[in-house]
Amino acid sequence: MTHYLSKSDFKVARTCPTKLYYKKNRYPTVLDDDQYLKLLAKGGYMIEAIVHQLYPEAVHVSHDKGNQAAIEETQRLLAAGHKELFEPTFVSNGKLVRVDCFRMIGNSIELIEVKAKSWDSSIERPSMNKKRTAIIAKWEPYIADVAFQKLVLEEVFPSH
Numbered sequence: 546m547t548h549y550l551s552k553s554d555f556k557v558a559r560t561c562p563t564k565l566y567y568k569k570n571r572y573p574t575v576l577d578d579d580q581y582l583k584l585l586a587k588g589g590y591m592i593e594a595i596v597h598q599l600y601p602e603a604v605h606v607s608h609d610k611g612n613q614a615a616i617e618e619t620q621r622l623l624a625a626g627h628k629e630l631f632e633p634t635f636v637s638n639g640k641l642v643r644v645d646c647f648r649m650i651g652n653s654i655e656l657i658e659v660k661a662k663s664w665d666s667s668i669e670r671p672s673m674n675k676k677r678t679a680i681i682a683k684w685e686p687y688i689a690d691v692a693f694q695k696l697v698l699e700e701v702f703p704s705h
Contacts, residue, residue: 548607549612549641555693556686596631596646596659603629603646609639612641623649638699654705658691 557564564647597603606627608615615634622630628649635642646657698705 547613549636549639555563555640556690559686559689574651593659594633596657600629600646600648603631605631606633608632608643609668610635612636615643616641635697635701637697640693640697642697644698649705652705654702655692656691656698658687658694660687668699682694 559649597605604622606615606618606622612634615632616636619630619635622633625695630644630647632643632645633647635644644656645659646655648655
């Protein structure tokens, strides 16, 4: 079985390398049966359903058979000419990402990250401080998440 550094692994490692060790070795955590986290995940699925309505041509990549099958299905769909995919899986240099919504438009790629979060854009720009000189700390993990995905996509598609 091939081991990858996934974006969730990357996020865990940024907080504590020891947590990554325990995660990769499948140690149980107090969060395994957290009902509140399960409820939040359901909210994310609802937002995902809305995104699916925005891109009706997009094909969903199955993850039922594991990462390797998802990687192969992603490659097969792209080779067949599909340009919009939900949850395609890409791997490069030991890093693995599952992109929420992927769109290839000519030589450009749109990476769309789906989050169940809202704000009033007329009042604030949520990710930057008022002077627009720094990222607000609570948004930094989201930006790091997307940056990790962007890194892998740049490695997989160097000409895009």
